[in-house]
Amino acid sequence: MEKSEVQEKVKKVVANVLKLDPEEVVDDANFIFDLGADSMQSLELVAAFEEEFDIEMDEDKALAIQTVSDAVEFIASYL
Amino acid sequence: MKDFKYNLDKLFYPDSIAVVGTNKVVGTVPHDILRNILDADFNGVVYPVSPKERFVAGIKAYRYVTDIPDPVDLAILVFPSSVIHLALEQCGQIGIKAVIIISAGFKEVGGEGLEREKRVKEIADKFGMSIIGPNCLGVINTDARSKINASFARRMPEEGSIGFLSQSGALCTAVLDYAYAKHIGFSKFISFGNKADVTEIDLLYYLKDDPKTKVILMYLEEVTDGPGLMKAAQAVIKAGKPVLILKSGRTSEGASAAASHTGSMAGSDEVCDAAFRQARIIRCQDIEEMFNIAIAFAYQPIPKSKKIAIITNAGGPGVLTTDAAIHDGLELAKFSEETTEILKKNLPKTANIKNPVDVIGDARADRYNVALSAAFKDPDVDGVFVILTPQSMTEIDLIAREVAKVSSHYRKPVYTSFMGEADVAQGIDVLQRNKIPHYTLPESMCRAFATVYQFGVEQKEQPKQVKTFKDVDDKVVADIISEVKSSGKNYLTEDLSDKLLKAYGLPIVQAEVASSPEEAVKIAESIGYPVVMKVVSDQIIHKSEAGGVLLKINSADDVKNGFEKILKNANTYDPNAQVKGILVEQMVPDGEEVILGLKRDNSFGPVIMFGLGGIYVEVFKDVSFRVAPLSMYDAEHMIAETKSATILQGIRGKKPGDMEKLLECILRLSQLAVNHPSIKELDINPLIVREKGLGAFVADARIMI
Numbered sequence: 001m002e003k004s005e006v007q008e009k010v011k012k013v014v015a016n017v018l019k020l021d022p023e024e025v026v027d028d029a030n031f032i033f034d035l036g037a038d039s040m041q042s043l044e045l046v047a048a049f050e051e052e053f054d055i056e057m058d059e060d061k062a063l064a065i066q067t068v069s070d071a072v073e074f075i076a077s078y079l
Numbered sequence: 080m081k082d083f084k085y086n087l088d089k090l091f092y093p094d095s096i097a098v099v100g101t102n103k104v105v106g107t108v109p110h111d112i113l114r115n116i117l118d119a120d121f122n123g124v125v126y127p128v129s130p131k132e133r134f135v136a137g138i139k140a141y142r143y144v145t146d147i148p149d150p151v152d153l154a155i156l157v158f159p160s161s162v163i164h165l166a167l168e169q170c171g172q173i174g175i176k177a178v179i180i181i182s183a184g185f186k187e188v189g190g191e192g193l194e195r196e197k198r199v200k201e202i203a204d205k206f207g208m209s210i211i212g213p214n215c216l217g218v219i220n221t222d223a224r225s226k227i228n229a230s231f232a233r234r235m236p237e238e239g240s241i242g243f244l245s246q247s248g249a250l251c252t253a254v255l256d257y258a259y260a261k262h263i264g265f266s267k268f269i270s271f272g273n274k275a276d277v278t279e280i281d282l283l284y285y286l287k288d289d290p291k292t293k294v295i296l297m298y299l300e301e302v303t304d305g306p307g308l309m310k311a312a313q314a315v316i317k318a319g320k321p322v323l324i325l326k327s328g329r330t331s332e333g334a335s336a337a338a339s340h341t342g343s344m345a346g347s348d349e350v351c352d353a354a355f356r357q358a359r360i361i362r363c364q365d366i367e368e369m370f371n372i373a374i375a376f377a378y379q380p381i382p383k384s385k386k387i388a389i390i391t392n393a394g395g396p397g398v399l400t401t402d403a404a405i406h407d408g409l410e411l412a413k414f415s416e417e418t419t420e421i422l423k424k425n426l427p428k429t430a431n432i433k434n435p436v437d438v439i440g441d442a443r444a445d446r447y448n449v450a451l452s453a454a455f456k457d458p459d460v461d462g463v464f465v466i467l468t469p470q471s472m473t474e475i476d477l478i479a480r481e482v483a484k485v486s487s488h489y490r491k492p493v494y495t496s497f498m499g500e501a502d503v504a505q506g507i508d509v510l511q512r513n514k515i516p517h518y519t520l521p522e523s524m525c526r527a528f529a530t531v532y533q534f535g536v537e538q539k540e541q542p543k544q545v546k547t548f549k550d551v552d553d554k555v556v557a558d559i560i561s562e563v564k565s566s567g568k569n570y571l572t573e574d575l576s577d578k579l580l581k582a583y584g585l586p587i588v589q590a591e592v593a594s595s596p597e598e599a600v601k602i603a604e605s606i607g608y609p610v611v612m613k614v615v616s617d618q619i620i621h622k623s624e625a626g627g628v629l630l631k632i633n634s635a636d637d638v639k640n641g642f643e644k645i646l647k648n649a650n651t652y653d654p655n656a657q658v659k660g661i662l663v664e665q666m667v668p669d670g671e672e673v674i675l676g677l678k679r680d681n682s683f684g685p686v687i688m689f690g691l692g693g694i695y696v697e698v699f700k701d702v703s704f705r706v707a708p709l710s711m712y713d714a715e716h717m718i719a720e721t722k723s724a725t726i727l728q729g730i731r732g733k734k735p736g737d738m739e740k741l742l743e744c745i746l747r748l749s750q751l752a753v754n755h756p757s758i759k760e761l762d763i764n765p766l767i768v769r770e771k772g773l774g775a776f777v778a779d780a781r782i783m784i
Contacts, residue, residue: 018131020131030162030165032130032158032159032161032162033130033158033162033165033166034130035130035131036102036129036130036131036132038102038104039159066161066162
């Protein structure tokens, strides 16, 4: 999968889980600080990424990811 | 540069507060803090800041703190710890100087948390901000000018004059609940958490100048800057405000493998105890004791003397109170003839009109009124204790009101103990609402009064001066230490210890090291008999244990035999020990053996020890401690605290010891401790104190560097 495709899907998932306008989900957005994710939503995001990309991620490492672009890199490493 | 006063004024008296990271979820910290600020009727503007919500609790919310169009005085950060640095940076950018970080996940979790906390401190310093926390409950200010409950405590406390500082956020909630039930109010209530930036020392200085605070209470888990804490407390106390500290962690950490007696006995809690006493901090054993004393300071004037009148409606409790009062050093006032006449005229014949006054079991409010008024008016009475037991006819409520009414006309303190729980509850409530100190037990009442009285006495004492001795040779001391260090050792042999102590003016007995029996005889004869002989070896630290000390050597033959005997004993004790020689030393003919010691404490720095000396020092442990530098007052009091003091005063026909010389030795040791931080531990055991005018002599010393 191309990185751009990963990026598009990640942003779609984030917008969906956090109930945001997709335009708000920019690359350098911090999940907590900029997008308002709480701890439950952080777990939901991990589950949603796993489902969308059909992967199984290391949960601790996944939860330590801070920004959208870091999430794209992290998920791409599993593909 | 940080303007500390300005920043803390913004913390306690902000015109505007931003709650950064708040949300709409009731029952969460980010939400409840905002709710608490609003419910306490904050006297200013509140700005919720939330990445997602556009309004919270009916107030417009901003996405970032940088979006707020007006100046913000105080920011409360409730984001998770991983993003606090982002929020803090933005606060700095818009000129916010006061910040409270509620979030946990910093130094207290170690690892990455420690790094996060360092980052927080760096940002604070970069922007000149003052930060409370992280990992705290928050801050409360009951002053009507402000009325902030910037915390996630369940309720806003009543306004009062007690300032409370705590290192534990959870304990704060329990304290608030406890105080609320007893109508105890606070001026300022601060949970300072990890103290990454603002510490308890900073807060002490701030509250020193706070006109709303009369007495300061503190719960502390660790002392990071002992001397700083002592200095701050002394400044606060000098300003007339008592400082009460409940310090946890009493259990001994176990003295680290210390070579000296001082090292093994000066556990961290003993040192903390001594340091607090030295700084006149009132150390409390538990929360209840702390508040028992605090309400006495907050509600009532300091008594002019320790003479009290006890008014009771029951003989037994009257006796209990009397016993407790005498035990705590108080005195029963002696009523004047006029007082006695008034009591005789107005109380039943069966009443006891001497002190303690027993108005007897069937007393109603009117009898209490008579007894109270007479007691307050009596010129010998400087404090009134009121005891009540709930008989079937006792007007508990009315009597409580009578106490409040009568006492309000006089500048003498009144303390009460309405004994019981259920029936007396309403009366106690009346007392508490009227700011009359109430105690469940008369013993607590007496202890509180005695503590307040003692504070008043100490306030009148002269400030302490630290003497500096000019006739000391710091260079000689430094050279000796350097010489020993460069040889790879950490222990000074006796000859070097003597030389070092002599350079600081400590009185050393004549001594010289001999390398042969013949040389030993020559030295003994030049010093004069009797002499003491001791092994000199880097490997043998406890010489007596090794059989390396012989006393009362009176002849040349004894010297020769003694020399051989010591060598043999040393070899038996440690065959690998290298014996440099045998020290032949003048023997002090008489005197009392005391121990002087020095140790470095992790929190308080150099600590001096004094006590009953000799080889059983660790058994009897009749010792006291003070933090260097010591004043004459400190030295005098540390001696007076021990049982040795009585011996030194002269008992069973013995003359008093040379206290002047002993005090001088303690103060010289204190100066040595401060000027030479390389000296890690030091024992002078014994220092032989001869009778007054004959001096004191260092008979043995052990120095570790």
